[in-house]
Amino acid sequence: MSGRPIKRSLTLKGHRTSVSLEDEFWQAFRNIAKQKNIPINVLAAEIDVARDPETGLASAIRVFVLNWYSERR
Numbered sequence: 001m002s003g004r005p006i007k008r009s010l011t012l013k014g015h016r017t018s019v020s021l022e023d024e025f026w027q028a029f030r031n032i033a034k035q036k037n038i039p040i041n042v043l044a045a046e047i048d049v050a051r052d053p054e055t056g057l058a059s060a061i062r063v064f065v066l067n068w069y070s071e072r073r
Contacts (some may be wrong), residue, residue, distance in 0.1 A: 003022060004044055005020035005021055005022050005025070005058070006020065006021065006022070006023060006062075007019070007020045008021065008026060009039045010040070010041055010044045012041070012044060012045050012048055017057070019044075019057050019058040019061060020058055021058055021061060021062070025061065025062050025065055028065045028068075028069070028073070029043070029065055032064075032065065032068050033041065044057070044061070047060050047061055047064050048060070052073075
């Protein structure tokens with residue numbers, strides 16, 4: 001576990017964007033998309049629409065992942 005964010009690309013609204021996430025968050029994010037049976041770009045778009053405009057996408061994804069697993073304990 002390096003703890004360092006890695007920049008990865010996503011497509012939102014037909015445009016490529018990048019987010020920097022730690023590998024553990026990225027893997028959890030991918031697993032959630034798989035559990036919901038939707039592509040990761042669709043899940044990212046849902047998070048993007050729901051987030052506060054002052055919150056970065058990477059932060060919104062981290063909070064989403066944290067909430068997802070906290071609610072399933």
